[in-house]
Amino acid sequence: MAFPEPLERLVRRLERLPGIGPRSAERIALHVLKMPREEVAELALALRDARMETRRCEVCGNVTLRSPCAICADETRDRGILCVVEGPREVASMEASGAFRGLYHVLLGGDAPREGGAPEPQALERLRRRVLEDGVREVVLATAPDREGEGAAALVRETLEGTGVRLTRLARGVPVGVRLEYLQGAVLAEAFEGRRDVES
């Protein structure tokens, strides 16, 4: 005897989600049985709504309710500078920082590269088209400083070859608010390499 059919079915469905193995699927499914019925109904509704109501922006590729997305449609933003990021999370972080007022270009809709995805070929094609047709002066590479991010950045460089656009990347160095003793050697090495004169 295994679990009753509806419970078994839920376990099988949960197992297909990223990062959820058989044990955690069981654990979550058994937890669901103890949740108030309204909460389960709301979780089910949230799943449907997220899938049915959101879409990809046809300009930047970000997740949005309407296409083009609010950022691409915002006429007050600098349309000459594109920040290339791996996924929607990175757009959310950049926007939260308030540090960037240009437009974005998202390489992957869902899974970040380190979760097995790779930049979507159509996302790269759209990037080249935007650069050639939309008066873009500068493309800022803001992919993660890890192997997958570097791989994505290499593909972007290749894609933009011959367009003559200015290609930059985010500065590397010591992150504000972190004690040096907690940083990996590679972080410090890049911080030394990129050191700047102190204005006096």
Added chain:
Amino acid sequence: MAFPEPLERLVRRLERLPGIGPRSAERIALHVLKMPREEVAELALALRDARMETRRCEVCGNVTLRSPCAICADETRDRGILCVVEGPREVASMEASGAFRGLYHVLLGGDAPREGGAPEPQALERLRRRVLEDGVREVVLATAPDREGEGAAALVRETLEGTGVRLTRLARGVPVGVRLEYLQGAVLAEAFEGRRDVES
């Protein structure tokens, strides 16, 4: 800007599930956006069905479609021996082993103790009543050999005080099919302590 509202709402709902932190909730939510619509609908349905169609057996406390459950209703099983387990998973494992033909008593409906649960007081009360009223000869403690399981076992022993029922527990020792070098010292210590004469 964070994510669009339906996506943000899904992340918040997922975060409430056991073992899912903010990062994995985001990762799962972004994955959902890329799933075929039918699969999302089926996951949502599986959640509802598991919650709405299953219930607790009023006799043993296991998860079931109908109460009493198929095991408690099975007249061919030995009704004089109760195996006390922590949760529905353990019942499923015991049944898969085919080693036990008595009835069960489940201490927790969902979360196992090591996930923050503790035996339900009403489950302990029902156990005492079963022992006193249903002609039970023996109660086998099959809680996990860890701190939480031992805690649950202690509560069961307390609950059954004065009933005169025979209380046993599963044998401890070297698990079949595992090489000794991979076992913790405590396992070997218990195996030595419980060593038996080899019949010659």
